[in-house]
Amino acid sequence: MFDNLSDKLDKALHVLKGHGSITEVNVAETLKEVRRALLDADVNFKIAKEFTNTVKEKALGQNVLTTLQPGQLMVKLVKDELTQLMGGEAVGMNLQGSPSVILMSGLQGSGKTTFSGKLANFLKTKKSKKPLLVACDIYRPAAINQLQVVGEQIGVEVYAEVGNTDPVAISKNAISHAKANGHNVVIVDTAGRLAVDEAMMTEIANVHKAITPDETLFVVDSMTGQDAVNTAKAFNDRLNFDGVILTKLDGDTRGGAALSIRTVVEKPIKFIGTGEKMDAIDVFYPSRMADRILGMGDVVSLVERAQDQFDEEEARKLQKKIAKNQFGFDDFMKQIQQVKKMGSMKDLVGMIPGAGKALKDVDIDDDAFKGIEAIINSMTLEERTQPAVINGSRKKRIAKGSGTSVQEVNQLLKQFDQMSKMMKMMQGGGGRKMMQMMGKMR
Incomplete structure (x- = not known):
């Protein structure tokens, strides 16, 4: 996870090794390498520049140089800023509805259906909820069957209407079914769509308006980097979603999406997908992720x-x-x-x-x-x-x-x-x- 970024940041911060004090010269040299590492990770240029400028101001304004080695101080400052860049604190979900309705949105191939299953399994096993999965992908061949296989795997009911091509009607009927059968969470899995496809974007906006979800989540493949951030902005302009899901973080991802998306759309990353299994889902903790990026591990999560x-x-x-x-x-x-x-x-x-x-x-x-x-x-x-x-x-x-x-x-x-x-x-x-x-x- 973020191996390439971690290696480059580690090398960049080693520039200060051996220096007895922090000066503008060696700070500038270090942060130049940090900025380059962020850009290589596909972080937005403006965000990378603002990040390094903030670290530089804090580094040169420190009064604790007598108690910390320059390299240690710089690592702490970079870690703190990475944490803030990714949101600062973990943000939970709003599950106050009766039932609570969660609408999943995102691009084709982003992993929405699989993650819908992971989220249902998480809510069932960790939060003692009784979720209902709803198949509203009426376009992709075998999409309903895929969700049914996932539902059977985790022991969660799947609501589907084979032959019905109206996702608004399906989602509304599913909520009625949930109320009648004691489900306290409804997870609506929608079709993947491109932000430039006006008809498809209007369709999901209509579903959103009809069911007024408690949580609207945007699922994004973290391996797509900066493109994912741009897509998230387009979806947010239409849906005003509540949070982001980063999938495929176990892949050889550069990390640009995780580091940029919070700043661009001003919405928190709520969950991450870390593998193919149904339990490969973690709540997103910015501080823990910053530790991992800087090679400090994550003992708490372990x-x-x-x-x-x-x-x-x-x-x-x-x-x-x-x-x-x-x-x-x-x-x-x-x-x-x-x-x-x-x-x-x-x-x-x-x-x-x-x-x-x-x-x-x-x-x-x-x-x-x-x-x-x-x-x-x-x-x-x-x-x-x-x-x-x-x-x-x-x-x-x-x-x-x-x-x-x-x-x-x-x-x-x-x-x-x-x-x-x-x-x-x-x-x-x-x-x-x-x-x-x-x-x-x-």
Whole structure:
């Protein structure tokens, strides 16, 4: 996510490394590179210039140079301005209606239908809502079927009227259906349209007027850069939407849309799409995104994802097993499955401060656990619950069954044994012993 921009900003801010104080000369040199990095990321020229001018004024006006290194100070100033550029604070949704109506708008191919499903899943699982998805894309072949597949996948009802070519009537009928069947949120998925297509723009404006949505969201493919910002402005002029959804942020995006759109349309970015799975949706936090762009990670989001996936009751059961030395490979496999549900491995690594930068040239495959899973699945029930019984002949059989080598099996067993001892040590007062051991190691 924003890897190219992150690298260039990192190089730009290194210009100050070694300088004992901030002067107009080295600030100008650094900010020239920062502006170039922003322009390469497809940020609007005017916005990039205003951004660097603001940072320069603040840098030269600082009175805390005795307590901070120039490079650290510049990173803080750039981080603060990036946060403000993207909106400053996270903005929630207005779901006060009965039912609350959300209208999705955007270009063809921006990912509206998929994100409609993600949003419905988010509201169902995180906000305890009962959403209804509405198929109002009457033009694209198989659009209704796509939404129905998505709805079935997440367990959300889809309202559709096959043969009806009036999106205004469909959306109004859907709201009546929602009221009659206890749905408290209605998500209307409309057809993708070009801003220059007057007939299509009039059509969505008519839908907007007829259903008076609580939230009108503009879905934009973040990989389209500055073009996305220009399109957002055209849509906003017609719909006066309430917020922006950035999709495909997991791609090799330059970041121009995320950094420019808030300033141009003066509407907040509310959600981002970070993958293909239905749970790959995050609330947009400007400060957290600024941290990630500058390579500082995003520990808060990482912890939140972990909390979403790890069940407290299961954690207590696991703790008891560890205390009794009963932690086995089945338990280990459960932990792997929960980690995989948190998102792509590359995205998770990017949330760890410093890790994204350190591993930027390493190809982190989402199938990183595939070999481990194959080895565990090739074990018998006895071997998974009592790893100590695995001898040489068993190792050969496990390696053959998993398509791996005996060396790989040995490596997993060794790592599992070390991890089990570490987890046992962390139980009760063992944490103190562990700290003592670490002290001796140092």
